[in-house]
Amino acid sequence: MWKIYFFGAGKKGKYWVKFLKEFNMAPEGFIDNNQLLWGSSYEGVPVYAPDRLNAGVFDYVAVTCNAGEVIFWQLLEMGIEEDRILFGYHRLKNYLFYFVAKSSMPGGFIIPESAVRPKPRVLFDLQNGMVLGGVEAWVYGLAGQLKQQGVEGAYLTTDNTVEAFVDKTYPSHLFRYLEYMGEKEIIESSVRVIAENLPCTIICNFPQYIFWSACIAKMRYPGQVRIIAVQHNDDKAYYEAYALWCKYIDRCLAISMDIEEKLAAYGVDRDKMMSIGWYVSCDKTLCRSWSKEGFPIQIGYAGRVTVTQKRVDLLLEIALKLKEKNIRFCLNIAGTGNYAEIMDRRVQEEGLCSYVNMIGCIARGKIPDFWKKQDIMVSCSEWEGHSISQSEAMAAGAVPVVTDVSGARDDVADRYNGFVVPVGDLDAFTDTICFLYHNRGKMEQMGKHAHETVYKRQKEMDEKAFWDRLLGEMWNH
DSSP states (O other), X not given: OOOEEEEOOSHHHHHHHHHHHTTTOOOSXXXXXXXXXXXXXXXXXXXXXXXXXXXXXXXXXEEOSSOHHHHHHHHHHTTOOGGGEEOSHHHHHHHHHHHHHHHTSOOOOOOOGGGSOSSOEEEEEETTOSOOSHHHHHHHHHHHHHHHTTOOEEEEEESSOSOOOOOOSSOEEEEOGGGOOSHHHHHHXXXXXXXXXXXXXXXXXXXXXXXXHHHHHHHHSTXXXXXXXXXXXXXXXXXXXXXXXXGGOSEEEESSHHHHHHHHHHTOOGGGEEEOOOOOOOOSSOOOOOOOTTXXXXXXXXXXXXXXXXXXXXXXXXXXXXXXXXXXXXEEEEOOOTTHHHHHHHHHHTTOTTTXXXXXXXXXXXXXXXXXXXXXXXXXXXXXXXXXXHHHHHHTTXXXXXXXXXXXXXXXXXXXXXXXXXXXXXXXXXXXXXXXXHOHHHHHHHHHHHHHHHHHHHHHOOHHHHHHHHHHHHHOO
């Protein structure tokens, strides 16, 4: 059993103690810099001075206070290794669930064979709700393909979002997290639903509750659960979660070369890793036109309208710079998100109404048509996994101008079929768009190269065979 200390006997510490107490567990003690608390107890847990850690008789120290970064550096200065410091909400929750699962969760429940379906089902993790994000679009497409192949399945989704979208390819189970009493109820309800669908393969897309529940279900029902963990994003939380729970993962799918290397660096077994592509609509012959000299250049963005990760706020900064340079352009923004209303207001305040077109959400089937009307696809993302929007745009001949994030260089050969610019470098974005504006023939040539790149990849890809083989292999060994 792990020995864990919580550093910070305050409100945050109380929250995390309550977390463990739901599972009849508690930390070894609290560590606190306030000497008035030393020797006392908080929430029934003893409080110690920091020098308690000098003996090194512990596995982890969890930072459970508001001044988290200060405490993190204090622990490093005390000589505690960084990998033994649990700092950050998601990292702490990931490790605590693992701690709980290994220490107090009941396991080894074997269900009667009569209660098990003759053919495994596929369960799809939609942790963030049934929305229209890139990951979700990939799930809906894969679900449609597997259903055509005769695979039974179900969506596992949540009330994490107010956005409403319904894909009826498979039935869905909605976890009402907002109504649950605590962490244990969330996990137990999820494990129960998985148990009702045995045997099953769970395609986990997010390192959160559904993923944790899938691993715990695999502990409880050995031989009845298979887990495919997909690394969609170049996010530390994914790497850490998949590495920690690697024992329970049957296959880990990486959507870019960069992600595959990082997974290995975090300790995920290469034998469990597979590279994965995805299908996007791409005609053999590209039928479209690009804007001619003297006409406004069409710049497209399609995705979540958010500042976090996507940095759509920077699109307006780029628009202002282009306006200052007397570039004639139209920035067409398709999508929804929590920044949409603010962005709409800023467009008006900055006098960009004749330059920026807020389209809103468009149907998946109309995505190719949207991109065929764009000369340029732009993305200011601070991180990605491997942008589906990037591939869709290139398939339609739009020239990508994207940040240097994971997956960008898997598709984009800089200055051949698009441009890769440093994250946050607005001048590089502006200068690149100005170059394409003044060199329409070059832009058209690059757009054709972009299409050819995606078409060649799609031609060589056989998703049906890939999933037939993958699902079959996991149940035949």
